[in-house]
Amino acid sequence: xxxxxxxxxxxxxxxxxxxxxxxxxxxxxxxxxxxxxxxxxxxxxxxxxxxxxxxxxxxxxxxxxxxxxxxxxxxxxxxxxxxxxxxxxxxxxxxxxxxxxxxxxxxxxxxxxxxxxxxxxxxxxxxxxxxxxxxxxxxxxxxxxxxxxxxxxxxxxxxxxxxxxxxxxxxxxxxxxxxxxxxxxxxxxxxxxxxxxxxxxxxxxxxxxxxxxxxxxxxxxxxxxxxxxxxxxxxxxxxxxxxxxxxxxxxxxxxxxxxxxxxxxxxxxx
Numbered sequence: 001x002x003x004x005x006x007x008x009x010x011x012x013x014x015x016x017x018x019x020x021x022x023x024x025x026x027x028x029x030x031x032x033x034x035x036x037x038x039x040x041x042x043x044x045x046x047x048x049x050x051x052x053x054x055x056x057x058x059x060x061x062x063x064x065x066x067x068x069x070x071x072x073x074x075x076x077x078x079x080x081x082x083x084x085x086x087x088x089x090x091x092x093x094x095x096x097x098x099x100x101x102x103x104x105x106x107x108x109x110x111x112x113x114x115x116x117x118x119x120x121x122x123x124x125x126x127x128x129x130x131x132x133x134x135x136x137x138x139x140x141x142x143x144x145x146x147x148x149x150x151x152x153x154x155x156x157x158x159x160x161x162x163x164x165x166x167x168x169x170x171x172x173x174x175x176x177x178x179x180x181x182x183x184x185x186x187x188x189x190x191x192x193x194x195x196x197x198x199x200x201x202x203x204x205x206x207x208x209x210x211x212x213x214x215x216x217x218x219x220x221x222x223x224x225x226x227x228x229x230x231x232x233x234x235x236x237x238x239x240x241x242x243x244x245x246x247x248x249x250x251x252x253x254x255x256x257x258x259x260x261x262x263x264x265x266x267x268x269x270x
Contacts, residue, residue: 030179030180030181030182030183031180031183032180033178033179033180033185033186034185035178035185035222036178037175037177037178037187039185039187039222040175040178040187040220040222041187041220042175043172043173043174043175043189046169046173046189046218046220047169047170048166048169048170050169050218050220050224050226051169051226053224054224054225054226056224057223057224057225058096058225058252059096060096060097061096061097061252061253062093062094062095062096062097062251062252062253062254062255062256062257063094063249063250063251063252063253063255064091064092064093064094064249064250064251064255065090065091065092065094065247065248065249065250066089066090066091066247066248066250067089067090067091067092067245067246067247067248068087068088068089068090068245068246069086069087069088069089069107069109069244069245070085070086070087070242070243070244070245071085071086071087071108071240071242071243071244072084072085072086072240072241072242072243073086073239073240073241074238074239074240074241083241086107086108086109087107087108088105088106088107088108088109088110089105089106089107090103090104090105090106090107090110091103091104092104093255093256093257094255094257095255095256095257098257099117099118099119100116100117100118100119100257100258100259101115101116101117101257102114102115102116102117102257102258102260103115103116111126112126112127113125113126113127114127114260114262116257116259116260116263118259121135122135123135123260123262123263123266125260125262125263125266132262132263132265132266133266164231164233164243164245165231165245167197167198167233168191168214168216168231168233169216169218169229170197170198170200171191171196171197171198171214171216172191172195172196172198173189173190173191173196173216173218174189174190174191175187175188175189176188176189176190179219181219181221181227181228182227182250184221184227185221185222186219186220186221186227186228187219187220188217188218188219189217189218189219189220190215190216190217190218191214191215191216191217192214192215192216193213193214193215194207194208194211194212194213194214195207195208196214196216197211197214209236210235210236210238211233211234211235211236212234212235212236213232213233213234214231214232214233214234215231215232216229216230216231216232217229217230217231225249225252226247226249227248227249228246228247228248228249229246229247230244230245230246230247231244231245231246232244
């Protein structure tokens, strides 16, 4: 069996994936969007540069980021019916202007715990082992606010994250129209089918030789902020059968982060 051109998954502590099973905050109860298609980029402009535009638009704005992860691996012997399912969820409250971040994680990859950072020190709580410790982050940020990492890259400036974010955003997208997402006008961009993938992400081969299914959805507001991003890869023949992930932004400009009681009571090494 060939190794995948995309690494299996190197998960940063707050990077988690989601099933693409319907977007939160959309539906019949949403108001008619007060925006024109001309207010949004053409589909041809959707590539990795949207991550940088997102970071520029956010600046020092506070936000809450909800992330969910689903991964399915084939378990030896590699029979179709023999799978291992792994799930993970996370929620990050970010207040960059005050250098305060609070993250909660639960699931297979990141465990059950919380981390709070005030810019120089990180306080880490493990709910599984009932311990709290203080980590000195003088030279590292708990949340990397630069470029394409700004939306999701999490704890301890971990740069070992997945390439699937980039493979999905480099696909060929189509504009599907303006809608309202959690009260904000957005343009829906969708990429569907393996043919939408760039062959460069399949080791220069035809993407269909690696992947059986692919889909991605991007909801972009008028300021270039990514309100929601999700994708799914299904392999034809690989140890990892399926990966799906999503990121949902909310409470932009209104997220407040406070030092939790458990962090206030923590001592170094406790």
